Amino acid sequence: MDQHSRHKALLSPLRAAQYDFTEQDVRDELKKLMHPDAVFHMCHPFGDLNGPDAFYNTVYAPLLTALPDLERRDYIVMAGPDDDGADWIGCGGYYTGTFANPWLDIPATGHQISLRFHEFYRFENELIVEVQAIWDIPEIMMQAHAWPLSPSLGREWHVPGPATQDGLVPGPYDVEQGRKTCAHIVDMLKHLSLYPSTGGPEVMQLGHFWHEKMNWYGPAGIGTARGIQGFRNWHQIPFLAAMPDRGQYQNEVTHHFFGDQNYAAVTGWPNMAQTISAGGWLGIAPIDKKISLRSLDFWRLENGKIRENWVLVDLLHMYDQIGVDVFARLREFNKSRPGFDHETRKAP
Numbered sequence: 001m002d003q004h005s006r007h008k009a010l011l012s013p014l015r016a017a018q019y020d021f022t023e024q025d026v027r028d029e030l031k032k033l034m035h036p037d038a039v040f041h042m043c044h045p046f047g048d049l050n051g052p053d054a055f056y057n058t059v060y061a062p063l064l065t066a067l068p069d070l071e072r073r074d075y076i077v078m079a080g081p082d083d084d085g086a087d088w089i090g091c092g093g094y095y096t097g098t099f100a101n102p103w104l105d106i107p108a109t110g111h112q113i114s115l116r117f118h119e120f121y122r123f124e125n126e127l128i129v130e131v132q133a134i135w136d137i138p139e140i141m142m143q144a145h146a147w148p149l150s151p152s153l154g155r156e157w158h159v160p161g162p163a164t165q166d167g168l169v170p171g172p173y174d175v176e177q178g179r180k181t182c183a184h185i186v187d188m189l190k191h192l193s194l195y196p197s198t199g200g201p202e203v204m205q206l207g208h209f210w211h212e213k214m215n216w217y218g219p220a221g222i223g224t225a226r227g228i229q230g231f232r233n234w235h236q237i238p239f240l241a242a243m244p245d246r247g248q249y250q251n252e253v254t255h256h257f258f259g260d261q262n263y264a265a266v267t268g269w270p271n272m273a274q275t276i277s278a279g280g281w282l283g284i285a286p287i288d289k290k291i292s293l294r295s296l297d298f299w300r301l302e303n304g305k306i307r308e309n310w311v312l313v314d315l316l317h318m319y320d321q322i323g324v325d326v327f328a329r330l331r332e333f334n335k336s337r338p339g340f341d342h343e344t345r346k347a348p
Contacts, residue, residue, distance in 0.1 A: 040054075075092060268294070
């Protein structure tokens with residue numbers, strides 16, 4: 001068995017334990033698979049953690065309390081090497097269960113909710129030594145009718161898995177196909193960076209890289225866009241207009257690209273740095289402040305073009321950098337709900 005198929009097989013018991021989620025089973029599988037000193041780069045507000053116990057106690061234990069019937073569902077599991085030869089697995093999917101108790105001060109709903117995730121695992125000697133992960137926490141705020149900031153330009157909904165239902169990419173690993181898919185994505189991103197410094201929107205050659213029926217599945221707070229024009233209207237135009245210096249600080253960011261069959265992925269912590277110098281993006285005023293962004297992405301190619309793109313951005317981390325405490329505003333937004341504790345300012 002090739003090493004990338006082997007890594008998928010090694011991860012499978014942990015994913016299975018998280019599907020039928022019990023504390024002991026998940027703890028046991030984490031300790032089997034994770035290096036004792038594994039580094040976990042988690043989205044805001046969790047931060048960086050070291051070791052499987054700290055990860056479970058800080059991240060999974062509160063979520064299991066909030067969703068006692070918690071389960072994990074993956075719709076993408078892919079693997080491959082990055083340009084430096086490091087071996088990665090990328091998983092995309094969602095956690096789900098009954099939102100029975102508050103989580104991160106988000107008030108419980110008593111209904112089933114879904115929490116989208118992108119999680120990337122780096123292997124060394126058949127152990128996971130690094131995790132980079134974004135959970136779409138604003139999505140839960142929206143499902144609880146408690147999102148306290150600007151409405152999304154794109155469509156907010158339950159983001160689907162691949163239309164072709166082949167995201168759990170099987171082995172054996174195809175080196176050449178993985179490289180070909182990854183090269184298409186890297187070339188596309190290079191062309192995106194040509195605008196606006198070398199010409200108008202035509203220099204990006206969107207029609208060459210993207211399928212006419214493409215879906216761009218952005219994070220909650222930005223939303224989904226359909227087709228090239230939808231992508232430009234609901235994400236690209238406001239994003240580029242507000243931060244035209246994107247791509248100019250490559251020494252401050254990292255990128256780990258890898259491909260597997262018709263899928264490609266990128267992870268980096270952070271993988272973008274740019275200045276909010278104009279208005280238009282997420283209702284944020286032009287504050288002339290440089291920020292870093294964590295964006296963990298998957299792409300699926302169909303007939304040589306990108307048909308689907310799943311994107312998660314750690315928006316809560318971005319807001320934290322510009323001095324907006326989303327969780328404080330969340331508490332203010334929900335303080336009149338029955339059961340709100342006005343002394344602790346906690347959700348019911």
